[in-house]
Amino acid sequence: MTRTTANSMRDDYLARLDEAMRGLPHGVAADIRGGIAEELEGLDPAATTERIVRLGDPEAIAKEAHQAQSADGVTPASAVPVPRIAATSTRGFAIAAALTLSFGGFVVPIVGWFVGAVLVSLSSLWKTGEKVVAIVVPFVLCALSGILVSAMGFSSWTSTGDSSSGDTGSGGALEGVNPLVPAWYDLIWYGAMILGVVLIPLSGLWLLWRLRGRAGR
Template identity: 40%
Template sequence: MNDTRPQVVRGYLRELDAALEGVPDPMRRDILDGIAADLAGLDAPAAATRIEQLGDPSAIAAEARTDASDGSTPRPAAVAAASPAASAAVAAASPAASVSAVSPRWYVVVTSLTVAFGGFVVPIAGWVVGIVLMWLSNAWQRWEKWTATLVVVGVPAAVLLIAWLSAVTTRVGAGDTGEVASPIMPFGFSGWHSGILLGMLLPVVVGIWLLWRGLRRG
């Protein structure tokens, strides 16, 4: 049976097959099948444009080897930009892949809105659920997940901790009169008020940011 795919597709898949030498066979086959599915049905100009977006086969192979060595979900940058079918095939190559290996747009929207507003619906727990949903998805890169987590949790916690330490210091310096002071922060807010205010506003900002970042890759 003749291969009717454009020459540019056949050549790219041959180069990718050669570059993936040494990658575990199941992962190698799933990457090849996934990208072949992504290129299926394209004419030569469209295929050439898509191939340029996918990137160099050696780069895809290098990331696949890294993922294979550490046991993580194999999602090379090029494959992550491919169609949902291609991404699903590559994600399935790893036994460590989670059920959320490929996150649809609705998941990105729901997760981002939960991070932003979940705490207003169910205090504290709603934001926790949003952060957990974010970590279960690969719609965001690891550094984005850490940034969101540290901003939502770390900044308000740090402000409240500083307020508490300052109050304790003030109380000790006053001879333990029984009155717990709170330092005045910018704009006239006390440390306690600042921590609470940040705890409400920062999730909204982070949720909007996650929505923007996630949908850009969708």
């Protein structure tokens, strides 16, 4: 049903374009139509709507072609005003952005991740909600984990200090505590670190998965 809707939108737009270009030479009109049909091929309804808005009204496209023909006498295919796609709307840009978000922080700590976040936010191939999930959620979870672990570590340190001061008569050391065994808050800290290391790459890979079948070149 989704593909049928997208095809219907594309066919309707191309029909309007054919009607608007009736006065153009057949070769010129065919070149313009072929290029635009290629732009709309294989898109889902949302991407088709976005691309049609970017292409503009068929009457405006035909008018520009008529003006170019009037100025040059004959309009070669290279002179036909074909709408250009912004770099941020291409699949290559989106793929590079997602990979930078996933692994940029390993190449250049912190800065690499922020660069990836900026590139992802600039790409038009993802919805706003998808960008928020990929960028904000891992950052918030890692920040909350760090705050929680810090609070727990401080609480444990203060309780340990109180216990140590109360046992000064027995040598000032806690019995039965093995310094080689991680404390419970250490385990939570390590877990938070692992969570950040895993979530950030997964967020970029998730964006790549969401990119399937969407527009762009």
